[in-house]
Amino acid sequence: MSGGEFKSWQSVQAEVLRRINAREWKPGDFIPNEAELSVEFGCARATVNRALRGLAESGLLDRRRKAGTRVALNPVRKATLDIPVIRYEIEGKGQTYRHTVLTQERAMPPSGIQARMQVEQGIRLVHLVTLHLADGKPYVFGDRWINPEAVPGIEAADLAVKSANEWLVANVPFEGGDFSFSAMTAGKREAEILACKEGEGLFVIDRSTWNKGLVITSVRLTFAPGYQMHTKI
Amino acid sequence: MSGGEFKSWQSVQAEVLRRINAREWKPGDFIPNEAELSVEFGCARATVNRALRGLAESGLLDRRRKAGTRVALNPVRKATLDIPVIRYEIEGKGQTYRHTVLTQERAMPPSGIQARMQVEQGIRLVHLVTLHLADGKPYVFGDRWINPEAVPGIEAADLAVKSANEWLVANVPFEGGDFSFSAMTAGKREAEILACKEGEGLFVIDRSTWNKGLVITSVRLTFAPGYQMHTKI
DNA sequence: TTGGACTATAAGTATATACATAAAAACCTG
DNA sequence: CAGGTTTTTATGTATATACTTATAGTCCAA
Numbered sequence: 001m002s003g004g005e006f007k008s009w010q011s012v013q014a015e016v017l018r019r020i021n022a023r024e025w026k027p028g029d030f031i032p033n034e035a036e037l038s039v040e041f042g043c044a045r046a047t048v049n050r051a052l053r054g055l056a057e058s059g060l061l062d063r064r065r066k067a068g069t070r071v072a073l074n075p076v077r078k079a080t081l082d083i084p085v086i087r088y089e090i091e092g093k094g095q096t097y098r099h100t101v102l103t104q105e106r107a108m109p110p111s112g113i114q115a116r117m118q119v120e121q122g123i124r125l126v127h128l129v130t131l132h133l134a135d136g137k138p139y140v141f142g143d144r145w146i147n148p149e150a151v152p153g154i155e156a157a158d159l160a161v162k163s164a165n166e167w168l169v170a171n172v173p174f175e176g177g178d179f180s181f182s183a184m185t186a187g188k189r190e191a192e193i194l195a196c197k198e199g200e201g202l203f204v205i206d207r208s209t210w211n212k213g214l215v216i217t218s219v220r221l222t223f224a225p226g227y228q229m230h231t232k233i
Numbered sequence: 234m235s236g237g238e239f240k241s242w243q244s245v246q247a248e249v250l251r252r253i254n255a256r257e258w259k260p261g262d263f264i265p266n267e268a269e270l271s272v273e274f275g276c277a278r279a280t281v282n283r284a285l286r287g288l289a290e291s292g293l294l295d296r297r298r299k300a301g302t303r304v305a306l307n308p309v310r311k312a313t314l315d316i317p318v319i320r321y322e323i324e325g326k327g328q329t330y331r332h333t334v335l336t337q338e339r340a341m342p343p344s345g346i347q348a349r350m351q352v353e354q355g356i357r358l359v360h361l362v363t364l365h366l367a368d369g370k371p372y373v374f375g376d377r378w379i380n381p382e383a384v385p386g387i388e389a390a391d392l393a394v395k396s397a398n399e400w401l402v403a404n405v406p407f408e409g410g411d412f413s414f415s416a417m418t419a420g421k422r423e424a425e426i427l428a429c430k431e432g433e434g435l436f437v438i439d440r441s442t443w444n445k446g447l448v449i450t451s452v453r454l455t456f457a458p459g460y461q462m463h464t465k466i
Numbered sequence: 467t468t469g470g471a472c473t474a475t476a477a478g479t480a481t482a483t484a485c486a487t488a489a490a491a492a493c494c495t496g
Numbered sequence: 497c498a499g500g501t502t503t504t505t506a507t508g509t510a511t512a513t514a515c516t517t518a519t520a521g522t523c524c525a526a
Contacts, residue, residue, distance in 0.1 A: 007480080008479075008480080009479075009480085020406070021406035021407075021408065021444070022406065023406065027403070033505090033506055033507080034506070034507070035506080043480075043481085044480060044481045044482070045481090045482095045507095046479095046480075046481065046482085046509095047479085047480060047481080049507075049508075049509095050479085050480095052507095053507095053508090059315075063506090063507065063508095064488080064489075064490095064506085064507080065487065065488040065489060065490095065505085065506055065507045065508070066487090066488060066489045066490055066491090066504080066505055066506050066507075067488090067489070067490065067505095067506075067507090068505090068506060068507080069506085069507080074317075074318065074321055076315050076316065076317050076318070076321070077315070077316045077410075078313045078314070078315055078316070079313065079314055079316055079412060080311045080312065080313045080314075081311070081312055081313075081314060081464075082292075082309050082310070082311055083309065083310045083311070083312055083466070084309050085307065085309070088307060088309070170260075173253075173254035173255065173256060174254070175254065176465060176466055177310075177465060177466050178463070178464075178465045179312060179463065179464045179465065179466070180461045180462065180463045180464075181414060181436070181461065181462040181463075182436055182459075182460060182461040182462070183416035183417075183434040183435050183436040183437070183456075183458075183460070184416075184434045185418075185432065185433050185434040186434070199418065199432040200418050200434070201416040201417045201418040201419070201433070201434030201435055202416050202434055203414070203415055203416040204416070211254070223416075225416075226415075227415060227416070228413045228414065228415040229413065229414040229415070230411070230412065230413045230414075231314075231411075231412045231413075232409060232410060232411045232412065233316070233409055233410050233412070240510080241509075241510080242509080242510085266475085266476055266477080267476070267477070268476080276510075276511085277510060277511045277512070278477095278511090278512095279479095279510075279511070279512090280509085280510065280511080282477075282478075282479095283509090283510095285477090286477095286478090296476090296477065296478095297476085297477080297518080297519075297520090298475085298476055298477045298478070298517065298518040298519060298520095299474080299475050299476050299477075299517095299518060299519045299520055299521090300475095300476075300477090300518095300519070300520065301475090301476060301477080302476085302477080
């Protein structure tokens with residue numbers, strides 16, 4: 001059992017993957033430890049570690065110190081999906097991008113937004129509704145709230161030139177973001193803006209972005225009918 | 234500039250992240266090479282490598298041999314999202330899970346499915362419609378096609394006991410899958426099955442799974458209104 | 467001026483070694 | 497035997513070193 005021809009972490013990973021897929025190692029099984037595998041594969045333990053770490057990160061293996069490594073029992077797979085800037089997404093399809101600011105104002109947020117953005121009651125936020133068009137046709141519209149305390153300079157910016165999203169990513173550092181994906185039914189407002197029928201199912205992304213504990217912005221993107229998001233594992 | 238207190242790859246990564254966020258290193262900038270950083274941070278080059286590799290994987294840095302490492306110019310962020318088995322998702326929320334098989338038959342697939350599954354014309358596939366319930370209420374229904382050539386034994390399995398998805402992940406190895414997320418409008422059929430109103434917007438996941446070039450199964454999951462998928466970066 | 471060969475460079479990887487850390491398992495001790 | 501302590505063990509990490517590989521940049525010749 002000393003094949004000894006696995007000299008790169010990729011080949012070790014491929015071999016481990018093969019054994020999992022071929023059910024030589026079944027879900028729940030402990031696999032040999034790193035030291036044993038390094039002997040079997042004829043490589044250093046660090047190489048085995050590198051290979052197994054990758055598989056653990058993608059959810060295929062469970063690893064615990066002292067306990068060992070086992071093939072994951074519940075196959076929660078992790079897919080990575082790209083969150084592009086809308087302009088790049090549209091231009092990447094060879095279409096021309098344009099966007100317009102429908103309204104821009106300073107206003108009291110509704111309670112849901114106020115809660116999600118963790119601002120005190122009575123604070124007025126920047127409220128911005130924009131429409132992004134692909135080849136002149138409505139593609140997605142964004143209903144966005146921005147915390148001006150977290151983003152000094154936003155009110156001086158000309159968001160008709162550069163979209164709010166692009167302005168923010170270019171000018172405001174952020175640590176993280178929450179995303180949620182869902183569906184909604186087009187009401188009168190959505191139907192008008194997106195030039196679709198009332199009652200159509202629309203794809204929705206809600207995103208909040210924060211930095212240093214402050215929520216910078218919260219936006220709801222409502223896509224025109226037919227929009228799809230893809231990924232693979 | 235020899236701080237020298239970054240002795241773990243996590244702390245190096247955090248410091249690099251801080252500099253990017255603080256715009257000390259701006260998008261498009263080349264950052265010092267690994268050797269220089271290892272001197273500055275007072276650690277080994279391998280440690281710097283480990284830190285930067287992670288950031289490159291999440292799309293924050295662009296790395297090329299010989300050229301060097303630069304802060305990513307276009308901020309395509311990569312979010313990872315978990316694809317759980319529905320039963321775990323429901324049970325994880327503390328609700329009781331149940332599923333029923335609405336129909337199970339061997340039939341000719343419509344042309345869209347036939348194309349996606351890359352089977353020859355005239356081949357009959359297993360067609361399965363199932364409903365998954367959370368606390369007795371419709372949660373999601375799956376319209377699934379299975380290629381019996383890729384899955385010997387599927388027709389003998391009792392899919393009323395274990396859902397098709399669970400049976401497949403437990404019994405059939407697979408290499409990869411395609412996912413697409415979208416929204417649809419509830420028609421009469423969806424409204425009936427999910428006990429919702431016609432014309433509601435529903436969240437939809439289409440998934441195909443393959444192994445060794447053969448498409449194993451293709452399923453459309455249509456979720457009851459209100460479903461959300463979450464992730465963060 | 468183009469295009470191919472060469473070179474220098476930065477990331478990528480492999481390895482032996484050593485130590486750190488989490489946690490299961492064994493061992494007390496009252 | 498319960499409850500706490502110690503030991504053991506597998507993974508996790510750091511390091512120096514050496515080599516590999518991709519490729520930007522340079523040089524040279526047709």
